[in-house]
Amino acid sequence: MTQEQWGALRQELLKTVGQNNFKTWIDPIEFSELDSGVATFHVPTNFVGNYVSQNYGDLILHQMTRSGHDVQRISFEVAANTASRPTLPSTGAPVAVANSTPTETRELAMTGAPLDGRFTFESFVVGKPNELANAAARRVAEGGPVTFNPLFLYGGVGLGKTHLMHAIAWELQSRRPDLNVLYLSAEQFMYRFVQALRDRKMMDFKELFRSVDVLMVDDVQFIAGKDSTQEEFFHTFNALVDQNKQIIISADRAPGEIKDLEDRIKSRLQCGLVVDLHPTDYELRLGILQTKVDSYRAQYPDLQLADGVLEFLAHRISTNVRVLEGALTRLFAFASLVGREITMELTQDCLSDVLRASERKISVEEIQRKVAEHYNIRLSDMIGPKRVRTFARPRQIAMYLCKQLTSRSLPEIGRRFGGRDHTTVMHGVKRVEELRTADAQISDDLELLRRALEA
Numbered sequence: 001m002t003q004e005q006w007g008a009l010r011q012e013l014l015k016t017v018g019q020n021n022f023k024t025w026i027d028p029i030e031f032s033e034l035d036s037g038v039a040t041f042h043v044p045t046n047f048v049g050n051y052v053s054q055n056y057g058d059l060i061l062h063q064m065t066r067s068g069h070d071v072q073r074i075s076f077e078v079a080a081n082t083a084s085r086p087t088l089p090s091t092g093a094p095v096a097v098a099n100s101t102p103t104e105t106r107e108l109a110m111t112g113a114p115l116d117g118r119f120t121f122e123s124f125v126v127g128k129p130n131e132l133a134n135a136a137a138r139r140v141a142e143g144g145p146v147t148f149n150p151l152f153l154y155g156g157v158g159l160g161k162t163h164l165m166h167a168i169a170w171e172l173q174s175r176r177p178d179l180n181v182l183y184l185s186a187e188q189f190m191y192r193f194v195q196a197l198r199d200r201k202m203m204d205f206k207e208l209f210r211s212v213d214v215l216m217v218d219d220v221q222f223i224a225g226k227d228s229t230q231e232e233f234f235h236t237f238n239a240l241v242d243q244n245k246q247i248i249i250s251a252d253r254a255p256g257e258i259k260d261l262e263d264r265i266k267s268r269l270q271c272g273l274v275v276d277l278h279p280t281d282y283e284l285r286l287g288i289l290q291t292k293v294d295s296y297r298a299q300y301p302d303l304q305l306a307d308g309v310l311e312f313l314a315h316r317i318s319t320n321v322r323v324l325e326g327a328l329t330r331l332f333a334f335a336s337l338v339g340r341e342i343t344m345e346l347t348q349d350c351l352s353d354v355l356r357a358s359e360r361k362i363s364v365e366e367i368q369r370k371v372a373e374h375y376n377i378r379l380s381d382m383i384g385p386k387r388v389r390t391f392a393r394p395r396q397i398a399m400y401l402c403k404q405l406t407s408r409s410l411p412e413i414g415r416r417f418g419g420r421d422h423t424t425v426m427h428g429v430k431r432v433e434e435l436r437t438a439d440a441q442i443s444d445d446l447e448l449l450r451r452a453l454e455a
């Protein structure tokens with residue numbers, strides 16, 4: 001890609017991100033080169049690099065691909081004349097990994113995917129939801145005799161699967177430099193496979209994959225429904241297991257739940273240790289935020305952070321750690337630009353869209369379950385036809401909460417309560433509204449239930 005072509009792309013980006021964001025974030029980055037699918041940009045500071053990478057990386061990649069450039073990855077480098085940054089020795093010494101700056105990535109010795117220098121065990125915050133996954137990952141990272149094969153890590157979006165996979169690869173590289181570790185995504189596996197078929201290089205392909213000591217495949221759900229790739233994956237898998245080589249796999253769900261994945265592969269994947277990363281809880285989110293803030297502190301020693309802001313974010317932002325990190329990065333960027341303390345007000349202002357998007361959605365079922373539990377009745381009686389007061393009152397309370405806490409319409413709520421008419425719901429809601437002011441017990445119950453549901 002030429003500088004002129006980048007100039008044209010910048011115009012496109014300007015239209016998409018708007019004048020202000022463009023001036024602050026896109027303007028300072030300089031296109032350097034496009035080589036072997038990696039587009040490199042120079043940035044004035046790591047901070048700008050990180051921010052652009054997290055917030056506009058996908059957009060830039062998309063625009064470049066759309067205008068016909070073969071780009072797989074974008075890399076940001078701090079321009080040599082504007083900042084000092086540690087240089088990496090050419091060996092895989094662990095200290096180099098720990099010291100590497102956030103925007104750096106390095107290729108593994110074998111032709112695997114690049115590893116992110118930030119994704120190490122040291123930077124992985126452990127809490128209840130991920131302690132088992134972390135312990136299992138650390139165990140295989142020791143590089144000792146293979147005890148469970150494969151290690152299968154799964155969990156929802158942004159909960160740290162890739163982070164743990166990279167951490168294992170880094171750790172293995174430093175502890176056992178004699179081992180051939182190959183890390184790649186399932187998509188890359190497929191891409192290589194298709195390329196090998198096309199170039200008639202299947203022997204090389206098989207040889208490469210059968211000569212590794214540790215094979216790590218990220219996001220394996222990607223090969224579901226892709227028959228010949230699955231077939232090849234199955235053979236590779238078996239060949240390595242037969243040689244007692246460690247395999248580590250990640251996916252967004254448990255093996256048995258991946259649709260369009262052959263049964264024999266599912267059962268193979270279940271043979272070793274299957275561990276999941278649970279959605280983050282409040283404590284873990286707070287821990288992650290605190291760790292991130294500590295790392296920002298070194299960069300921004302003067303930035304003030306008001307009490308309660310981190311707790312607020314940990315409480316309000318969804319379980320996805322990527323969203324949490326992105327929000328904090330944005331907050332710091334904004335505060336450092338305007339030179340103000342990060343107060344609660346600034347936080348709410350700056351992150352209003354993120355906060356709105358991650359408002360917890362409460363479901364009708366959840367409300368029914370909680371209310372039934374609270375009044376000690378069965379869920380079936382809550383939804384069922386019986387009109388006795390013991391069931392009718394909790395039912396009305398649940399209807400009222402559904403109206404208050406969800407965006408469901410009255411007819412929809414009626415349907416979820418055993419197919420009742422919307423006028424019945426309306427009546428129930430009205431009745432509870434009256435009771436709320438007249439009956440202290442009901443008012444307390446409502447408050448308690450609302451809090452429990454919103455927690």
Ligand SMILES: Nc1ncnc2c1ncn2[C@@H]1O[C@H](COP(=O)(O)OP(=O)(O)OP(=O)(O)O)[C@@H](O)[C@H]1O
Nearest residue numbers: 123124125156157158159160161162163288321322
């Ligand atoms: N426990 C944790 N401690 C520190 N950082 C974390 C933790 N969990 C996740 N992260 C961070 O959150 C971001 C998203 O994590 P990661 O890319 O590993 O998610 P993932 O589970 O692979 O998601 P996806 O399904 O989208 O690929 C990364 O920047 C990662 O460093």
